[in-house]
Structure formats: structure tokens, C-alpha cells
Amino acid sequence: MNIPESIQESVKKEIDFFCKSLPKQPQELYEPMRYMLSLGGKNIRPALLLLTCKMFEGQIKDALPAAIGIELFHNFTLIHDDITDSSPLRRGKSTVHVKWNLNVALLSGDALLIKSYQQLNKTPSKYLPDIFNLFNEAALKVCEGQQFDMNYETKNKVTIEDYLTMISLKTAALFSASMGMGAILAGASTSDCNKMKVTGESLGMLFQLKDDVLDVFGKSKKTGKQTGGDIIQDKKTFLLLKAFELAKVKTKNELNSLIGNTKISPTEKVERVKKIYENLGVEEYANKQMQLYFSRAEKSLASIKAPEKDILLALAEDLISREA
């Protein structure tokens, strides 16, 4: 990823420090936090926050607490989402509720959410109300998106528009807040803060679309997730909804017979849906949709002239071409 080494290092150092400073007891509360954070995420959200702060000539030290807060929040959502989705794997390792149990995953997730606020509260106090406002708004959107995502698993009529709204809540809101917060913490103008929020939103959208593609077409070894997890769970992803849009009657019927089908093995289900996706070329459509969000990001950054702008756009390209 095109993340400057200095930024990667700062984030890594802070997260290490956070893990080391966690209490030892009760072990079942704090060990899962250390475990999740040790699995090595991409740290994209804090990187976007810090890059944005640099872009507006802010101080990295002022923005680091919020950057770490965002990453802790993201990890909290992963622990709880893995419960909801009954996911066995995360970054190639057992999920918290599998390695420990449901109650441990529930409570350590809660505590990690609180820890994210504790980090945020280290932000210079003049920025605090705005930072908390933006963060809380995004955090609620993430919950709303997750609920819609769950609802769509059993809802019959889900449109591509519904899906895009859902991921704008579940994923893009936090990307948007990350970049908005980075701008706030550099004292940027309201107009520039808004531009960065739009950029972040666009990056979040293309990130999630790519996640959906990788779920089916990625290599499990690289993604660290179960291949076809979305298919197994009947998630109404862009790929599935596009497939329905493109499919003729026969294929549509086949797709319908596969959704919610518990008579065939998960492996067979994944294979058959994947085959349909390939025949219809839905991956290409997803790529086009990602390019659309890339252009939107480019446009919202048009008036900004700073070396970090090119880094951001290169990073957006990485998000589209990534394999994990």
C-alpha cells in the first residue's frame, strides 16, 4: 500500500504501546483486544486520518489519539460482527468468539469500544466536541449499516441502491469520518473538511466493493477469510444484486434456488454462485463501479494542492488493485 513509512510506523508504534499498557486482569477482557490488534490489520483508517492531517499542515501528534481511536473502534466492530456473522476466521486466525466464547467476545468488544473513546479523549481539548460529534455520528451509521446488512440477508427485494446505501453506512461512514477528523485536527476550513469527508466516503465505497469481490474471487490464503463467506450467508452484495439484474430467467431461477439453500454443501453453493458470477461478468461491473468512486474522490480533491493528494489517490488505486 502507498502509505508513507513514517505514518505506518507511527500507527504501529501507538498500537503496540496501547497493547502493552492494557491491564493484565481480567485476562478474558484484555487478552482478546491484544489478540485482535496483533492480527495485523491494514491500518487504512488511521493512515487516511493522518495523511489528511498532514495535507492541511497539521501536527501528527495532535491527530494520533483520534487515529488510534478509529482503529480501535474498527476492531471492536470486527469482534462483534464476527459474532453476528458466525465467522470462523479473521485475518487467517480464529475469531474471538471461536477462540474464547460468545460472552468474552461480547464483553471485550464492549470494552474495546470504550477504549476507543478513551483514546479519542486524548485529543487537544479545543477539537474535542467536533471530533466526538463526527465520530459518534459515524459510529451510529456503522451500527445502522450492520443492521441493514443483517436485514437484507432475509429480505427479498433488495436493490443495488439499497446495497450502496447500506455500505455507505456500514463502511464508508468511518472512512469519511477518518478523513474529516484529520482535516478538523489540522484546523482546516469547514469547506475543506467537507471535501475530505466526501473523499473518505468515496474511498470507503470502493474499499467495500473490492472487499465483496475479494470475498468470492480472492485467495483465502491472502485475505485470511473463508472464501465465499458472503455467498454462504446469503449476503446481498453488489455482485449478487448485479447478477440478478443481468441474469436471464433460467440463471435467475438457479440463483434463487441457491439462496438460503441448506441442502447443498457450502462449498458447492460457493462454486455454483461463483460460476454464475463469472458467466455474467459481474466482477467487471464492480470494477466499473469502483472507478466511479475513484473519480468522485479525484473530483472532491481537485481544488487541493498538496503532495499528500497524490499519495491519497495512489492509495485509492491500491485499494482497488489489492489482493487482501
Place this chain on the structure above:
Amino acid sequence: MNIPESIQESVKKEIDFFCKSLPKQPQELYEPMRYMLSLGGKNIRPALLLLTCKMFEGQIKDALPAAIGIELFHNFTLIHDDITDSSPLRRGKSTVHVKWNLNVALLSGDALLIKSYQQLNKTPSKYLPDIFNLFNEAALKVCEGQQFDMNYETKNKVTIEDYLTMISLKTAALFSASMGMGAILAGASTSDCNKMKVTGESLGMLFQLKDDVLDVFGKSKKTGKQTGGDIIQDKKTFLLLKAFELAKVKTKNELNSLIGNTKISPTEKVERVKKIYENLGVEEYANKQMQLYFSRAEKSLASIKAPEKDILLALAEDLISREA
């Protein structure tokens, strides 16, 4: 309860307003919040916060956001604790995970926690860092206490001291923070803030001890909880630990045979343990322990002269003599 009507009304009005201003969609996210808050809790924590604020001649309007934030946080813990404890009833009604399902209870609990921070963030900004510090510290203690509580269910050697430490985290920390926050929001001195934290801690301890007593000796119709829930779950409460301390060999063996016993019905288990408690007179010991915390509260309030002091002590007496 000896809570001034004006304070009760303010809290009720704010909570009603909060419920009304929640979004309609997604329904599964916001309806459980409205449901929990409609079950009519005692609103003790916000009342203590506001009373303390008044005691130091602060403005109620400055303290209301934190008061509501504390109550929302408390309700979040109830939703998630009910999952952990598999509790069927809360305030005489179905718990959220029973009325909806686990995933709904998980996610709406998360969102309610975030909502509590959103309320807190309406606090006048000069108090914000201190309020968030105290709140976050207490919130983490609540999680730690809950984890110890879970661990003690299966741990063999739990002392009364362990138990008191556990409830000081799980329950008293939030009472302590409520009163500490009330003092902060009235601009009280650090020394007075600390006195109020100690008072709150003492009130929290006696509140929890009474809760343990009501679990066994209270009337289900009044408490709205399953009678003997703690016994069924093998919770190491003050009563059980005191019983072990007082019991002779034969009774000790009987108690040991009842803990973790899944061969007898829950009703029989509750009846037999209750009988042992009655024979040993453990309720009396619990009452003595509550009086001890009452005296501690009285002592920490000694130097403070304000009409609210007597209201607080009368409220503490109510907490000891309550039936629900």
C-alpha cells in the same frame, strides 16, 4: 424513593425526548432502545448526578446531558448483561435478546453505548475532558466487574473480599462516577469531587448488596426479575460467600452439592439454598454490611453543609429498605 419530584421530572422528560428523537429505521436497532427505556428504571444514577450538582450550586441544565448519558450507559449494560446471564426477565418484561434475538440485542446495545457518548458530548465543552475521563474509567471498570462476575461463577475459591472488589467495579464505579460528575459539572473543588466519588461508591456498594438480597428474598412481582436468578446461575454473591463462611461441615457439603447441580430443578435449587440462608441468618449480615457503607457515605459527606446532603442520606436509606 426520596428523589425530589423536580429532578425525577427532568430526567423523565429528557429520556422521553431522547426516545422520541430516535430514528425510525432500522427498526431493529432503535426499537429495543425505546423498549428498554420504557420499562421504567429507577433512574437512580442520573438522580444522584443531578442532586450532587445541585448540592454544589451548579446548573441542572449543564448536568442533564451527562445524567442522561449515564442512564443510557446503564441500560446498555443491562441489554448485554442479560445476554451473558441468559436472563429471561428484566423489570417484569422479556429481555431484549428474548423478545428479539441475540444479534439484535448485541447491536442495539452497542448503538445505545454510542448514544450515551453522544449525550455526554452535549456537556458544556469546558467540562468535557474531565467528564469523559471519569466516565470512561468507570465504564471500563463496569466491564472488568462483569468479567470477574462471570469468572467467579466457575471459580472455586472466591472470598468475600473478591466479591466486594467485583461489585465495586461492576456497580459502585458508575454510582461513584455519577456523583463525581455531578460535582465536576457544578465546578466543585477537587477535594469535594473526591468526597462525592467516595459517597457514590458507598451508595453503589449498598445498592448492590441489597440487589443480592432482593434476588433471593424479594418478591418477583415487585423486582420484575426471576426469583433466585443468582442462585440458579451459581453467582458467588455476598449471601452465598457468607453462608460458606458461617456453615458447619454438613451444611457446607450441602451447599457444595447444590452449586453447579443441574440434576435438580431450578425451583428446588433456589428453595434449598434459600432455606440454608435463612437458617444461617445471612440476610442480617448483609444488612450490617450495608449499614457499614451507609456510615462511610455519611462520613464522606460530614464536612458538606447543604440541604441536598440530607436528601442524599435519605435516598441511601431508601436504597437499603427498598423492595424493588
